[in-house]
Amino acid sequence: MSAMIELEKLGKRYPGQATPAVDALDLSIPEGEIVILVGPSGCGKTTTLKMINRIIEPTSGTIRLQGEDVTRADPDQLRRRIGYVIQQVGLFPHQTIGRNITTVPRLLGWPRKRIEERLDELLHLVGMDPATYRDRFPKQLSGGQRQRIGVARALAADPPVMLMDEPFGALDPISRDRLQNEFLRLQQEIRKTIVFVTHDIDEAVKMGDRIAILREGSAVAQYDTPEAVLAAPADDFVREFIGSGAVLKRLGLTRVRDVGLAPWPTSAIGEGREAAVRAAASSDHGCLLLLDDRRRPLRWVQARELGDPGYSLDRRGLEVRNTVGPDATLAAALEALLAGRSGAVAVVDDAGALLGVVNLDTLMSAVDAAHDGRPVDRRATDDELAAR
Structure with missing residues (x-):
């Protein structure tokens, strides 16, 4: 009402x-x-x-x-x-x-x-x-x-x-x-x-x-x-x-759900180092996102850190301290990305499970659209987000 x-x-x-x-x-x-x-x-x-x-x-x-x-x-x-x-x-x-x-x-x-x-x-x-x-x-x-x-x-x-x-x-x-x-x-x-x-x-x-x-x-x-x-x-x-900063303020108008989430290599920590090495090798990002058995983000790990087989996976890379949900603004995603030092921020659902990531390319595309006065290209539908 x-x-x-x-x-x-x-x-x-x-x-x-x-x-x-x-x-x-x-x-x-x-x-x-x-x-x-x-x-x-x-x-x-x-x-x-x-x-x-x-x-x-x-x-x-x-x-x-x-x-x-x-x-x-x-x-x-x-x-x-x-x-x-x-x-x-x-x-x-x-x-x-x-x-x-x-x-x-x-x-x-x-x-x-x-x-x-x-x-x-x-x-x-x-x-x-x-x-x-x-x-x-x-x-x-x-x-x-x-x-x-x-x-x-x-x-x-x-x-x-x-x-x-x-x-x-x-x-x-x-x-x-x-x-x-x-x-x-x-x-x-x-x-x-x-x-x-x-x-x-x-x-x-x-x-x-x-x-x-x-x-x-x-x-x-x-x-x-x-x-x-x-x-x-x-x-x-x-x-x-x-x-000042009207273009950046416009990032506060766009939600994460309104942009395409970037593909990113992932591996379950329980699957061990060799699975992580294979996942890292499948991408040119040079950085892997380790997940727990519920697909919740745990650690960002550089591919070069996976070389020593005697080094436990749960001690490698950087702990994931910042995540955002689909309803977060791109301004919040940018802040989380900068705080995380990984070049991307994990997007999670209500249970904390990974949906995808927002990276610098995603944000730069949104900034370019805002600068030109265009709406941000919406490449990921709600159904697609749910499917991930």
């Missing part, structure tokens, strides 16, 4: 303020998409977000939710139709995770059985075991786990719209990247209409179906897809806000 949002001449002027915080904003947010509001500090991003669910009342203009003018609706009833996630999460510290998540369903008077079923469904949805977490308290969770609970709470009554105000901004870079990826996966299932505020253009490019770059007063400098914004900035303001 999702809904279109239309903002027409939306404005907010505070008493004594020389210029409006938000000045006559027009914006149409398509149903089922993530629209990012991004711009310099003080440009009115959060004010705009809070006017949509009327935490802040607009002084002019109209907000339509699926055609209904909600500026005339009861604010409390409206907020129960809109999920809200903020950077600080805002969980009630003295209530269990279960009570936190089910706040809105309980206010709506749902039957107890339906509430319990929805609680378990949501905890599974955000990747947390209900039996383990429902009776814990917020202080017993990590920052990333609390943020997941915040998302689950916002989804509790299955609202058509979600508002997210820098939801991952307080997390460390690793947790932030992981939660961004998990949320994009989740959005593929729930298809909510999401308005997402950030100050980070890289996050906007990664997360958004569309990006609205705002000037002071929430004036729209450019509103388009991430690809279009990066390929053709509307003016110098947008160009300066995007910053």
